[in-house]
Amino acid sequence: MQVNEYKPLIVAFCCNWCSYAGADLAGNNRLNYPADVKIIRVPCSCRVNPMFILRAFQRGADGVILCGCHPGDCHYTSGNYYTRRRMALLFSMLDYLGIEKERTRVEWVSAAEGAKFAATMNDFVETVAALGENKRLEDLRCKK
Amino acid sequence: MKRIGVFVCHCGTNIAGTVDVKAVAEAMKHEPGVVFSTDYQYMCSQAGQEMIKAAVKEHRLDGIVVCSCSPRMHEATFRKTAAAAGLNSYMVEIANIREQCSWVHKEMPIGTEKAIILAKAAVAKVSLNAPLTPGESPVTKRALVIGGGIAGIQTALDIADAGFPVDIVETKPTIGGKMAQLDKTFPTLDCAACILTPKMVDVAQNEKIRIFSYSEVTDVKGFVGNFDVTIKRKARYVNETLCTGCGACTEKCPMKKVPNEFNLGMDNRHAVYIPFAQAVPKVATIDPNHCLMLKSGKCGLCSKVCGAGAIDYKAKDEFLEERYGAIVVATGFNPISMEKFDEFAYAQSKDVITSLELERLMNAAGPTGGTLLRPSDHQHPHTIVFVQCVGSRCEACAEKGKEYCSKICCMYTAKHAMLIRDKYPDTDVYVFYIDVRTPGKNFDEFYRRAVEEYGVHYIKGMVGKVTPENGVLKVQGSDLIDNRQLHIDADLVVLAAAIEPDKSARPLATMLTASMDTNDFFTEAHPKLRPVESPTAGVFLSGTCQGPKDIPETVSQAGAAASKVIGLLCKDKLLGNPCVAHSDEMMCNGCSTCEKVCPYGAITYEDKEFRMPDRTTKVRRVAKVNEAVCQGCGACTVACMSGAMDLKGFMNKQIMAEVDAICK
Ligand SMILES: Cc1cc2nc3c(=O)[nH]c(=O)nc-3n(C[C@H](O)[C@H](O)[C@H](O)COP(=O)(O)OP(=O)(O)OC[C@H]3O[C@@H](n4cnc5c(N)ncnc54)[C@H](O)[C@@H]3O)c2cc1C
Ligand code: SF4
Ligand code: SF4
Numbered sequence: 001m002q003v004n005e006y007k008p009l010i011v012a013f014c015c016n017w018c019s020y021a022g023a024d025l026a027g028n029n030r031l032n033y034p035a036d037v038k039i040i041r042v043p044c045s046c047r048v049n050p051m052f053i054l055r056a057f058q059r060g061a062d063g064v065i066l067c068g069c070h071p072g073d074c075h076y077t078s079g080n081y082y083t084r085r086r087m088a089l090l091f092s093m094l095d096y097l098g099i100e101k102e103r104t105r106v107e108w109v110s111a112a113e114g115a116k117f118a119a120t121m122n123d124f125v126e127t128v129a130a131l132g133e134n135k136r137l138e139d140l141r142c143k144k
Numbered sequence: 145m146k147r148i149g150v151f152v153c154h155c156g157t158n159i160a161g162t163v164d165v166k167a168v169a170e171a172m173k174h175e176p177g178v179v180f181s182t183d184y185q186y187m188c189s190q191a192g193q194e195m196i197k198a199a200v201k202e203h204r205l206d207g208i209v210v211c212s213c214s215p216r217m218h219e220a221t222f223r224k225t226a227a228a229a230g231l232n233s234y235m236v237e238i239a240n241i242r243e244q245c246s247w248v249h250k251e252m253p254i255g256t257e258k259a260i261i262l263a264k265a266a267v268a269k270v271s272l273n274a275p276l277t278p279g280e281s282p283v284t285k286r287a288l289v290i291g292g293g294i295a296g297i298q299t300a301l302d303i304a305d306a307g308f309p310v311d312i313v314e315t316k317p318t319i320g321g322k323m324a325q326l327d328k329t330f331p332t333l334d335c336a337a338c339i340l341t342p343k344m345v346d347v348a349q350n351e352k353i354r355i356f357s358y359s360e361v362t363d364v365k366g367f368v369g370n371f372d373v374t375i376k377r378k379a380r381y382v383n384e385t386l387c388t389g390c391g392a393c394t395e396k397c398p399m400k401k402v403p404n405e406f407n408l409g410m411d412n413r414h415a416v417y418i419p420f421a422q423a424v425p426k427v428a429t430i431d432p433n434h435c436l437m438l439k440s441g442k443c444g445l446c447s448k449v450c451g452a453g454a455i456d457y458k459a460k461d462e463f464l465e466e467r468y469g470a471i472v473v474a475t476g477f478n479p480i481s482m483e484k485f486d487e488f489a490y491a492q493s494k495d496v497i498t499s500l501e502l503e504r505l506m507n508a509a510g511p512t513g514g515t516l517l518r519p520s521d522h523q524h525p526h527t528i529v530f531v532q533c534v535g536s537r538c539e540a541c542a543e544k545g546k547e548y549c550s551k552i553c554c555m556y557t558a559k560h561a562m563l564i565r566d567k568y569p570d571t572d573v574y575v576f577y578i579d580v581r582t583p584g585k586n587f588d589e590f591y592r593r594a595v596e597e598y599g600v601h602y603i604k605g606m607v608g609k610v611t612p613e614n615g616v617l618k619v620q621g622s623d624l625i626d627n628r629q630l631h632i633d634a635d636l637v638v639l640a641a642a643i644e645p646d647k648s649a650r651p652l653a654t655m656l657t658a659s660m661d662t663n664d665f666f667t668e669a670h671p672k673l674r675p676v677e678s679p680t681a682g683v684f685l686s687g688t689c690q691g692p693k694d695i696p697e698t699v700s701q702a703g704a705a706a707s708k709v710i711g712l713l714c715k716d717k718l719l720g721n722p723c724v725a726h727s728d729e730m731m732c733n734g735c736s737t738c739e740k741v742c743p744y745g746a747i748t749y750e751d752k753e754f755r756m757p758d759r760t761t762k763v764r765r766v767a768k769v770n771e772a773v774c775q776g777c778g779a780c781t782v783a784c785m786s787g788a789m790d791l792k793g794f795m796n797k798q799i800m801a802e803v804d805a806i807c808k
């Protein structure tokens with residue numbers, strides 16, 4: 001089998017209360033996932049503006065994943081419901097623009113789900129890696 | 145341009161083992177704005193913090209990046225360090241290179257490369273940080289305790305002792321919880337009632353404590369320092385202040401065949417009842433599902449015999465609105481249902497009982513007056529089989545049991561076996577176990593006494609099947625040590641059922657926005673360092689709602705929760721979270737979109753005069769965020785189509801800068 005050298009660039013937005021803590025728990029339990037994942041902390045998944053995601057793809061990200069608390073468990077009670085609706089819309093629009101649906105994902109990870117966090121990241125990286133590099137929205141002017 | 149300092153922590157080998165910290169510090173020297181960059185073994189130590197302070201002074205830093213463990217761990221520490229060095233404490237950003245880097249990646253080059261990128265993102269963010277000042281809010285000096293078991297009782301007593309008023313909300317007609325149902329308690333074998341009921345009386349007599357029994361919390365708004373709570377006081381059809389607890393009504397009530405939940409349905413009570421003699425508050429309650437008067441309008445006997453005139457058939461549920469500075473959750477546990485465990489014939493035979501049922505059968509105030517009689521024919525059982533871990537530690541039976549260890553069953557089973565052998569030496573007692581777990585003070589000694597002094601037969605192995613046959617229970621089990629099958633004819637089988645959190649805990653957690661684990665136990669803010677606080681500020685945890693516990697552990701946790709509450713209520717003002725939303729008046733068009741998404745109603749509008757370039761004035765409607773109410777979720781910032789709304793500390797341009805740094 002040929003070894004795939006290609007490393008995808010993944011931006012993960014994690015809400016402070018559940019998913020970011022879930023990611024920390026994955027660390028506490030030493031559960032591995034690829035270093036391609038870089039996490040940005042936001043107070044709530046609903047803080048993630050579609051602009052951030054577009055920007056990531058423009059700047060060469062290959063996949064963007066948004067993690068929040070499980071429905072009903074958002075620290076701010078309803079933030080993740082906004083996230084769910086906004087992202088459903090955004091992701092289908094991105095799909096239309098040629099950013100395949102597999103490159104974007106919303107996942108609910110609680111503070112207790114370190115294992116789920118690691119498993120999700122492993123799976124997401126694998127899925128995105130299989131699609132290869134994203135060139136669709138990349139703004140070449142941003143490249144040095 | 146900012147003058148940024150970067151401080152890379154080794155965390156012993158925790159970080160330095162997988163990340164070349166020197167290389168990270170070196171790489172950061174070339175980042176725009178960075179004027180100083182270094183590494184150190186333990187940044188959070190006194191020496192590390194002093195080093196940061198000195199660097200701030202020496203290099204006139206106005207922004208700090210610490211590359212270390214999670215900000216959830218030490219962000220607060222480094223903010224204090226910054227403040228001590230004369231910087232605004234919000235000019236600090238943390239790059240999480242431990243939990244989210246060195247601990248999850250194995251190879252040094254990969255870990256180092258990622259750490260550099262995370263550090264760059266933090267530098268990019270901090271160079272856009274602005275000084276922030278938290279607002280202040282008052283503290284309502286009163287606490288709410290939800291659940292009146294031993295956990296809630298102890299917490300309430302301790303808080304009241306410090307001089308603060310406390311309310312207990314308890315769903316049942318009386319406080320006391322499961323401990324009130326127990327007979328004797330391990331490891332000292334003193335009677336539960338003898339140690340619990342004096343505490344219940346203390347609660348009743350403490351003028352700082354109000355008990356809302358037969359009540360539920362139905363809504364929680366607000367935050368630490370000021371929670372607005374709606375309490376539903378269920379109609380008990382008996383006026384609590386008039387009722388003297390004489391019990392005349394309960395004797396006269398013709399509805400005598402209502403299963404008595406306090407005795408787990410093993411005997412009956414009346415439709416109007418007082419759960420047990422030492423109930424607190426000691427007042428009667430009418431069960432609307434069985435009362436003739438409430439169901440068909442015919443009867444009214446209790447009202448006739450009540451000398452105090454306390455019966456009120458027209459009572460309605462009432463709703464109270466109260467404000468509290470802190471909330472303690474103490475909703476406790478329940479044994480899981482045994483209905484699905486067909487192999488033990490719980491549903492088929494009355495003589496297969498749970499351990500809690502056995503507590504009632506051995507309790508002097510129980511259905512048999514404390515004489516151990518089997519439920520089916522009221523005969524003395526001569527052979528008793530205990531089965532431990534029923535539904536506990538059961539990965540394979542997730543649909544009916546639990547994966548975790550319920551922790552208390554080994555000890556109470558040893559207690560039961562010992563008490564039975566002590567009182568009825570002619571009984572044979574067998575205990576089937578997976579392994580016996582006794583890690584507590586005097587616990588192993590206790591268990592060994594059961595085996596060595598009381599001659600209880602401990603058998604390592606599980607019971608495969610219990611079959612009721614002609615009045616005996618045929619127990620089939622395996623003895624793993626002698627490697628053989630056992631057949632025992634038992635008169636009574638006792639199941640040590642797993643315990644689970646109360647079913648009402650999940651909706652309560654949602655109301656409180658407190659998090660739970662996958663088993664519905666409340667999660668603590670930190671498993672080791674903040675074990676009695678929930679991650680939600682102002683919400684504290686007491687007792688078995690947080691995880692399986694025995695009474696000594698419950699009581700110590702209850703006291704710890706109380707001390708945390710007292711620490712909070714002692715404060716006159718709380719500092720708020722300065723990371724709140726803010727709208728740019730020049731960009732806002734007053735569309736009202738943000739107001740609709742805000743979960744807290746923090747956004748209002750005001751008409752404001754603006755000077756136009758042509759020197760005329762114009763009145764426009766603009767959004768205004770109430771900083772004391774805004775919790776900083778950021779929902780509004782995304783909803784705002786004009787881009788007027790932004791979130792301090794997590795500004796659009798800051799997050800964009802992080803994205804850019806990560807994507808190079
Ligand atoms: C068979 C058995 C034997 C035991 N023997 C021993 C022993 O010998 N020694 C020992 O140390 N421990 C023993 N234990 C453990 C002991 O019972 C517990 O440690 C203790 O009762 C836990 O107290 P708690 O207050 O956390 O919970 P609970 O006793 O369950 O109290 C919780 C209270 O909260 C109320 N509540 C629940 N939900 C709500 C809500 N939403 N709103 C308002 N109120 C609510 C409940 O009605 C209840 O009154 C035994 C347990 C069992 C099952
Ligand atoms: S950040 Fe959240 S809480 Fe604050 S005003 Fe906006 S929507 Fe309301
Ligand atoms: S959504 Fe934006 S433009 Fe509309 S009122 Fe709120 S801040 Fe103003």
Ligand code: FES
Nearest residue numbers: 015044068069074
């Ligand atoms: S806080 Fe986690 S999704 Fe809102």
